[in-house]
Amino acid sequence: MNTTLYIKQKTKSLLLIAILLCLGSHSKAQQKQFTPGKIWPDDKGVHINAHGGGILYKKGKYYWFGEHKIAGDAGNRAMVGVHCYSSTDLYNWKDEGIALNVSDDPENDIAKGCILERPKVVYNKLTKKYVMWFHLELLGKGYAAARAGVATSDKVTGPYTFIKSYRPNPGQMPFYTPLTPENEKVNCAAPASETDGFFCRDLPGGQMARDMTVFVDDDGEAYHVFSSEENYTLDLAQLTPDYTGHTGKFIRIYIGHQTEAPALFKRNGIYYMIGSGCTGWAPNAARWFSAKSIWGPWIFHGNPCKGPDSNITYGGQSTHVLPVAGKKDAFIFMADKWTPKDAIDGRYLWLPITFKGDDIEINWLDSWDLGVFKR
Template identity: 25%
Template sequence: MVNYRLFYLLSVLAGPLLGSTVRAQNPFITNQFTADPSARVFNGRVYVYPSHDILATPGRGRVGWFAMEDYHVFSSANLTDWTDHGVLVTQNKVPWVKPDSYSMWAPDCGYRNGKYYFYFPSTPRDTTINKGFTVGVAVGDKPTGPFVPQPLPIKGVRGIDPNVFIDKDGQAYLYWSQGNIYGAKLKENMLELASEPQTLGELPTKGLKEGPYLFERNGTYYLTYPHVANKTERLEYATSTSPLGPFTVQGVLMDESPTGCWTNHHSILEFENQWYLFYHHNDLSPSFDKNRSIRLDSLFFEPTGAIRKVVPTLRGVGLTDARQKIQLDRYSRLSSHGASIAFLDTLNKFQGWKTVFASPQAWVQYNGVAFGKQALRTVTLRTQAAAGATVQLRLDGATGPLLAQVTVPKGSQWQEVKAPLTAFKPGTHTLVVSSQTNSPVAIDWVKFE
């Protein structure tokens, strides 16, 4: 039984602060629930516009179902350090939205002629407009807002999951889903349809399809979308030589969640000559998949233009500065015996995870640590070992150079233990941390100075 009141209170207490910085791997936002990430590059910086899951409680949405009342935007210059810019749009401040609908689902954002256009679906307060979902627009001068919602939703759009695409010739398109996936041209003002909605009918006819995201690469238009082909959503794609098709289904770009998260929703972005897939999973709420968290992994194309299937990782992308707290639980590899990952606090999962070493030679490997050029002299571990323990840190594999051997004192409480480095090697390396004793030891993070 989920204690909804306690869970909601804890989520509020651990909630985000305006302008707060989150350093994380996957999921890369860990101070609130996020889903349906739409990633965009504006002025050389990546902005992610997700939906914002909250836990529904009596009087606040439908208990046991999705609940979303507002939108945040996050940005990063390096895909590692993320800034929360706060709330962009909230349900009770949009003229046409039912103020207690809790249905601010997957959004998107586009830029044109000096303005930013934020597209979002919700339930209208006036059911003569639409009895289901429709899509509105809020306009801002900056990618972080403030955004001013238009008084009415877009006429002719019925559905959810808006996606905006501006072609190289300047023509803008809007895509959305409602049973099928639809597309239409947008007028120059980005606020009205310039053509009748068109059903993109070449896609699979069986199983739910939603969350369209279209992008262009080398003259090919890729329409990507979640699809329930079996039990839960996987990410698929189709291609065309035109933004509105006809499309040819090509295959799967990410398989169903191995842990059973029912939804997935994504965007695909090129940034500094590398392509990335933004998607979501229920990492911070493993027993309730209506509270999700956004993730990020690299995406690659075959020479033919086919998308190589993306395998989800905990490590994610980007380099981790050795001087920052390295979260070993977002590992690249984990020994099959004696090492495991667990929540630090099962009542407040926003606290994150710990790595538990239960036997000698249990190890964890974390790739992509940037040690820099200037020599580092010490390492600090936030650790816990009731009977005491010995931990080794090495570079570039289990037999690589020994960085430090750390003696962890006995104690049931978490403690920060500092030890000198026995060696230093500049540059970017793989970090391997292993236990050398029979007694269990847990590590929250590692940091070098």
């Protein structure tokens, strides 16, 4: 046999074996802890691309939906769509591809280059549809549109079909409980504040809807929470039975204080919400609220974060609070560490929530695992 040919074949074989061994070792390298702020590789070894996202738990599996970012100067514009990942243990995530694609039609509401933020997916038991809501800004309009967008799918991972975008609750006045203070009731005949003026200005066409989340209660009722009135007020609005529209019933929360990034959850019959102030892409102190009824009154409690850098939420901003399946009082605070100059490099800060009676606290951990929660 030709010696040179033999050496070449042997070299190729050894190289192939080395590649297979590397691939094999990579596939077995399972993560067993959370490391907030570090690169978080998916099953392909690529940093997870699901920013401003939320998680749906269905049939023993978690599905993470978030904004897909690209390298370069696209900034916060949506050039691809909403990415989906799945996991059974929360540490290791499989890339499930793009769940909702932006459109190549520049006239479409979700045209390529629009701003599509904070996607959240919920499951509707009546229609057996998966429903995705998101904050939408129309192509080339900056942040002027302030719309809510909705899409649905028969399959959790998609593809999702875009339905519509609009401003919620046109022509509707807020719902007031008997406990609502008189100074929180808006009077469009004589607005008492600049914030009330924004509400009245937008009343005919619907309220502004920016940073948002969606919450499904124990009874199956779903609610859309969003920054409104130039971000000075949070609206909490009831969704229709199919989760694709608004019923017209809503309340205003923390009126006159700029609040973004709402994340809502429930424990022991008490509703909790974590949010942030409004400082552009720069981090600020988180804030939390609680209520014994979804319709309020909602009580402001200050900053849940403790220790160094708590005044900037450890460099991040809330996006979702995740209940861990099968564990009691186990909730994960999910935040994004935004990098607007290189959006694709945005990091994720996941931290456990600690309960002290009915109060909550969040502390920084360099690394941790689900063992911190009681079963």
